[in-house]
Amino acid sequence: MTPKKNDRQGDPADEQGGEFVAGARRVHDELLARIGEQAPQPRLEPTRRAVELLGDPQRAYPVIHLTGTNGKTSTSRMIESILRAHGLRTGLMTSPHLVHLNERIVVDGEPISDERLVANWDDIQPYLTMVDTDLEASGEPALTFFEALTVLAFACFADAPADVVVLEVGMGGEWDSTNVADGQVAVFTPIALDHQNRLGSTVAEIARTKAGIVKPTAAVVSASQTPEALVELERAVELSEGSLAVEGTAFGVQSTTVAVGGQVVTIRGLAGRYDDLLLPQFGDHQAQNAAVAVAAVESFLGGGSQPLDHEVLAEGLASATSPGRLQIVANEPTILVDAAHNPHGARALAKALDDYFQFGGVVAVLSVLADKDAAGIVRALAPTVTQFVVTSSQSDRAIDADELAAIAVGVVGADRVVVETDLVAALRTARDLADEVEGDEPGGVVVTGSITLVGDVIALSQQPEGLS
Template sequence: MSKNPLSEDPELGDDALFQKDADAVYQELLARIGEGHPQPRLAATRRVVELLGDPQRSYPIIHITGTNGKTSTSRIIESILRAYGLRTGLFSSPHLVRVNERILVDGEPITNEAFVANYRDIKPYLDMVDAELRAAGDAPLAFFEAFTALAYASFADAPVDVAVIEVGLGGEWDSTNVGDGQVAVFTPISLDHTARLGNTVALIAATKAGIIKPAAAVVTATQPETALAELERASELMEASLAVQGTAFELLSNTVAVGGQVISVRGLAGTYDDLFLPLFGDHQAQNAAVAIAAVESFLGGGEQTLVGDVLTEGIATASSPGRLQVIGIEPTVIIDAAHNPDGARSLAAALGTYFTFDEVAIVLGVLDDKDARSIVAALAPVAEVILVTASSSERAVPVDDLAEIVREVAPETSVDDYDTPGEAITAARAWAEKAPRRGVVITGSITLIGDALVLAAAEGWTR
């Protein structure tokens, strides 16, 4: 991802004055141990925030983990809270194009000026902890550890009324867990990052359950039985209340509509009908149900019905960039950050329900720590042709290797390979232009989605 510019937006206005400094900060952060190698420790981040005066304790936190749907659910929660008039902070990862996307204040990426100023404020403390860690024979702060401290400090500086914090990886030892979430939210849990989190759903769930704090409100999507057992165990241990989708709350219905879908949800404290959600996919309707229950838990302890007009606004203005997002027309080009098998299955299902393509070309790039074979198996049935490429990430599976996987898993699907995302996307768009009702879907990794957005903006065909 370091090959992507921090920003290529010529319309940043006064913020462009701080672009060079912001680029320098980002490069300094990138010089640390990367996100592909997270440190399974919490003490280092805890030491930084202690030196900073524990900024994460200056506002309430809604903490979110899971395997799929974390970012979308986080963004829907934030949108509803903002509709209530609260000043919100949102921390998510990774970014698509600009690193500022990871730290949102009131729904907007942090300005370059604030990004630089807040980093300069905390840098002496990062250096101090780096020195302490080296003296103890440990690795200095990693990228995500330093960035988490920056996010918490930025929200305190804003200041925000509430922060919605998305876990980077796992939960128990994730850097974000130095914050204590009054509400702990769990999206669906499945196998991913098995080398770090464990090779069973139960082990992964146990690690993620580490974000549950004493007396917290816990809201969870429908889970596999073994995962739910771990959440129940942790909730009981922490004397936390547990609300499970399907019993305590549920999605009553969702209907395809122009630009998204109309949903009805039975929440913890009320039923909310005919809400327009401008996101595609049945899974996004499920994410919205979880988000509503989380906001109910935060604002009224799960016992106070949300204000109808405010909820309607919050749902209707929610967005989730890079998730079944249409970025081009004539031909239609869709990007989706499906980077694991469950995400790929959700994408394949949504294409058949929410779009009317006769044929689809899939531009695919996968990172080397992902289950490429299962991703291909999920996508091949909806693909007329798969155009294999490698994103700008150093962790991208080489083109030849990924093409071989596609040919082995989907021998009846046409496969082409391209050295760069630009070449693959250009070829896919040319293919789609040759016949009506053809579409292009770019997927497989978040870094590939970022590459696609940069290309679309540069060539002027983005929506």
């Protein structure tokens, strides 16, 4: 099978210079030559065969495994930060990356260095080749981008070595390549409609696929779910003979107050109450992510029966970052980026903009990928956003700007939609529109609709001239 060209996903870190940048680019290019993430293979055996040849590095450390539709990366990063505050050497795998591939494999709070990325890739390459050869001989596609990346991450964490790994699925759960690992704790963020062409057309079907990460006797921690999703999780827990703790009954957010740079939250955990914790992220959904993270760490460190040390927890949450999630990248006017790429995420974004910011008007710079519910995203943002500047990210899968504009016009009308195919021009137009907002409060800009668009804008903001 000819591999499908991988979607553009940024470059290795350039700032380190020298041979390892060249080597990291080689790793990046060799991964991109494989079947891309937009075409995952619903299988586990090839990944399992590769890790078996490597001596099962995914068994060298305990695993906290996360799935869900929205909030996975933020929750994963919070869990990792809390564990690190407890003195554990952590591994963290998230996806996709925003700018650099190294972001996906984090060791002790830092993206893996180009040097270690290249060394581990070269170590596993002969084993990947063996699996590729066997697959192609049997008429199956070679290891995909994400399958090979997962094997690489497991090897990097064993090499570190990590005391514990926080592992975010790529898509779904049951047949996601990360599922060759056995999570002692399985974590579910809110489950909603997304990737219906791969995971199922209903929330129940999607939840059933995601519930595949639940392993025997695992502790399962879940955000609040719709009834149809919760039924699937309960069924999986019953079959696994594990335990289930759900937000709203077993734990939850007691209160949240807007603060400079984020919010102050009080969380009722599984084993204790934690007052006045600084959370440097905006939005009630991030407070809920924090509650899930706390319950997951309680489950991992003390079986859900021992409270966490308040000072250590406070340090861990205060240090947690969530790039690309209501992240401020410029001022005057304020420009935020948010990776909301489905209606559920867009509704959370709109609520956070209303609750946590005082803008006289909000201008959205919008690009959406072709397999997403663009009309649903616009509809969710419409009550909060005054103007939409429609553009296109560098992704091959981005909806054509004119086509996306027609969708937006169908939802909000032509007077609220502007088309700028060039991203830099779109940002300039959005800033001008925000500056024209009249009233006591200034206008703001939010860049959203796809992770690739957010990554493009973050990359622009990191250039010497920034977004000026």
